[in-house]
Amino acid sequence: MASKGEKPPQSRCSSCGPGFQKKSQEGKAVCCYGCVPCTDRHIANQTDTDQCMKCLEDQYPNQERNQCLPKVVTFLAYEEPLGMALASVAACLSFLTALVLWVFVRHKNTPIVRANNRDLSYILLISLIFCFLCSLLFIGRPTAMNCLLRQATFAVMFTMAVSSVLAKTIIVVLAFRATRPGSRNRKWMGSRTPISVVLFCTLIQILLCAIWLLLSPPFPEADTHSDRKHNILGCNEGSLIAFYFVLGYMGVLALGSFTVAFLARNLPDTFNEAKFITFSMLVFCSVWVSFLPTYQSTKGKMMVAVEIFCILSSSTGLLSCIFIPKCYVILLQPHRNIKKTLKDNSTS
Known part of the structure; x- marks a missing residue:
């Protein structure tokens, strides 16, 4: 109690x-x-x-x-600083490539342009213009058509560019061998041979992309788990095996171009084009080798930005290493752009 x-x-x-x-x-x-x-x-x-x-x-x-x-819907948009910067760089580089093409067309009868196969140079420059522009397909809100086109367009344009470089290296080797007495390589020196190489290599890539798009095409999807506060819109690549197969085919072509150019770098070719091709393909391969692990370790907008950066940087490597030295001679040192000078360089 x-x-x-x-x-x-x-x-x-x-x-x-x-x-x-x-x-x-x-x-x-x-x-x-x-x-x-x-x-x-x-x-x-x-x-x-x-x-x-x-x-x-x-x-x-x-x-x-x-x-x-x-959740806030997010994607790599043109309006944000990163998207605007990448789009601006792509537009500027495509315009610069168009200017280089104009220089080559205007000076098409000069020794430097003629000595390095005009048709291949035109094809390579046109494909580089589209390589820069295809990066714009990766910016903006993903749609069904956008997802369907962007990887396939990028793959075909890059294959055309790399196969053009491969054809250039083959022409360098054939040109050197054709100068030997009694050589049978003269019959391969016509304009059809390099164009056939480009068409054949590009056709294989078109076939691979067609199989990919028919059997397991890319499609837009929203990633609701990677970011707590955002729905990240992007493109699902459909079949990852097909995606890496397409990238692998480009890698094989690039490695082949690099190998042939490296072996031919000391040949007395006109204007040392094999050396420029070797360096350009070294840059190209280095960019895409570093791309794969970086691409796998990033998510959302940054993953798209990484791929755009690789497209722009590898295309710039091809443009600057192969064509800028020639434009320098054509525009600023025209006295070197004569047949006698080129013959002296080839002999030395």
Whole structure:
């Protein structure tokens, strides 16, 4: 019996506020329970909730875990600084390539342009223009048509560029062998041979891309798990095997071009084109070898930005290493652009 002045003990029940769910405790009264915070992507918007509710795929919980907020849709847009910068660089480089093409067409009858196979130079420059422009397909909101076209367009244009470089290296070797007395390589020196190499190599890539697009084409999708507060829109490549097969084919062509050019780098070819091709393909291969692990380790917008950067940098390597030295001579040192000078260089 309680003495006078003492208050009788009162039992107090637990109470869990919003953002928490009840958890019973062993050995205690039913009304005594612990309060556990809602787990990731779950909320409790009432007091003493038995179980937290899961937010929808396009929502995320606020910091207090008592309300679901809509996720922000994000993608590499033209309006943001990164997208604007990449698009501007792509446009400027394509314009620069068009200027180089104009210089070559205007000076098409000069010895330097003629000595390095005009047709292949035109094909390579045109394909580089489209290589720069195809990077624009990777910027903007992904759509079904956009996802379908961007990787295939990039693959075909790059294959045309790399096969043009391969044809140039083959022509360098054939030109040297054709100068030997009694050589049978003269019959391969016609204009059809290099064009046939480009068409054949590009046709194989077109066939690979057609199989890819018919059997397992890329499609737009939203990544709702990589970022807590954002829905990242992008393109699912469909068949990753086909994607890497297409990239691998370009890698084989690039490695073949590099190998042939490296072996022919010391031949007395006109204007040392084999040396420029060797360096350009070294840059090209280095960029794409570093691309694969970086591409795999990034997500969302940065993954797209990495691929665009590789497209722009490898194309710039081809443009600058192969054509800028020739443009320098054509525009700033025209006295070197004569047959006698080229013959002296070839002899030396």
